[in-house]
Amino acid sequence: MPDIEEAPRAPGRPRSLRVDEAIISATLDLLAEGTSVEVLSIEAIATRAGVGKATIYRRWAGKEALLHDALATLKSAGPEPTGESIRVDLVAMLSQVGPSNHDPRFAKIMPCIIPHLTRSEEHYQAYQDIIEPRRDRIRQVLRRGVEAGELRADLDVELAMTALIGPILVQRVLRWHPDLDADKMPEQIVDLLMGGMKPA
Amino acid sequence: MPDIEEAPRAPGRPRSLRVDEAIISATLDLLAEGTSVEVLSIEAIATRAGVGKATIYRRWAGKEALLHDALATLKSAGPEPTGESIRVDLVAMLSQVGPSNHDPRFAKIMPCIIPHLTRSEEHYQAYQDIIEPRRDRIRQVLRRGVEAGELRADLDVELAMTALIGPILVQRVLRWHPDLDADKMPEQIVDLLMGGMKPA
Structure with missing residues (x-):
């Protein structure tokens, strides 16, 4: 020892x-x-x-x-937005979701510890403090997009943020779908969310 | 005892x-x-x-x-599609995502056990066997929508399925966003994915 x-x-x-x-x-x-x-x-x-x-x-x-x-120590706020375009900034931020670029212990620890962290309001707040800086970066990019008219004026920014991060998080942390490549998903998810599922 | x-x-x-x-x-x-x-x-x-x-x-x-x-025993295939509309069927299926309507032990067990299940191909396959029936129901609804022209012809069905389920799963299981209501999310996520984030 x-x-x-x-x-x-x-x-x-x-x-x-x-x-x-x-x-x-x-x-x-x-x-x-x-x-x-x-x-x-x-x-x-x-x-x-x-x-x-x-x-x-x-x-x-x-x-x-x-x-x-x-x-x-397992989390960081992620990359600063470059301001080049909403699409480029969102893809860059979503590429940082989950454990791939951080401590390899993240993937083993994080899912398992969530039930503990959500059990009391105090622990839940500590967990929120950890993820909020990262969430805030994405929120700012989406707001910028709404202001610039690149995103719809009535966009629910908090919902959109969760819709962007959720699929990548389940794929990176839970390996939810056997055939999707988590590294390609940031681009794919941004494009799907931008254009929508209905015919053009 | x-x-x-x-x-x-x-x-x-x-x-x-x-x-x-x-x-x-x-x-x-x-x-x-x-x-x-x-x-x-x-x-x-x-x-x-x-x-x-x-x-x-x-x-x-x-x-x-x-x-x-x-x-x-913790999972089921979820509701049968009614065929009324793609939107109604998707909302009904997404309402069954996660632990809310099942065994309350699900929420405590599932996140924690994932790192174990993804560690070997054999365990990963067992985990896939559990979630595949549910995934397949959503896949069928999306394919029906593409065939009927209600969804875009070039839709990546596997990606769209993950995009629909991911945000609801992180909210139900991880309580990822403090202000979103997981019970309202199926409708919100389907509408967001249908219409997209760009201005109409």
Whole structure:
């Protein structure tokens, strides 16, 4: 078992930051290996990270706070819109949906942890805090499209955002359809949603 | 602990069927409570169901076969299309997506078990066998719409099906957007997909 606290000071990153990272990484590793949130313990995290329990409690109030910070590292706001066109911006943003470009532990952890996160309003809010920045980027592009007249004036932006992300998320995370290619879907879904299913 | 095998024969359903149901229900209960597939054991299932391990092994080759049958009970093919209109049929089918009208254990079990099911081709196929009947109903409605000229001739039916189901699935199972009402989404998503996001 590694013991970060006892190890001689390495050059480079400050030790406290390395300890934080080791604790968060140990948390994500345990979750990715199939440990449920209920079973996950500060003791197991401490053992895996090679630190004492007290070291964790000095940094986080408890398991939930640590879990929140650990999950937050798995997500980012995604690319900035370039403003080239609504289509180009939407495709670029949807290409970042799901785990492909992030920590490979995301795909194993995220679906499994959702039932836990939706069980209480407090946890649900933490989960919303994680995904909101990404949602907001797409919302801004859609609003820009409505303002520019490229998208219909009566478009329900929140619904459209969910309609764009939902299919890609189920394909990336759940591999829902055996024959669709998640990498091609951002372009396909944007075009389908733009043109609609009715004959032109 | 209940002991179904030792209990006097109850009137009504045959005992062997009641034993099957108790074993499947015990499996679903344990999964819904957060037991991971890795940790789930025939021994724990037997204890919960009040039967001996041998009783389970007489009925199923092992954990995977039992798991497959247990998950299959959580899903159904959904409503038959009425043929009234493409819109009415699609809305009716999408209203059945996700756990709302089924076993309440579905919502807790399904997201969590997906990483396990997608890990090997054999498990993935079992998962596909469960969802394919439902997918096929929607596929048939879309094909009928294309043939009738109500939907565009070049519609990618598999993509459209995923575009219809994906947003509702993420909202029902993951509660992805805090402000959308999953019960209203079937109608909203069908109308959005029919008309498209561009100005008319």
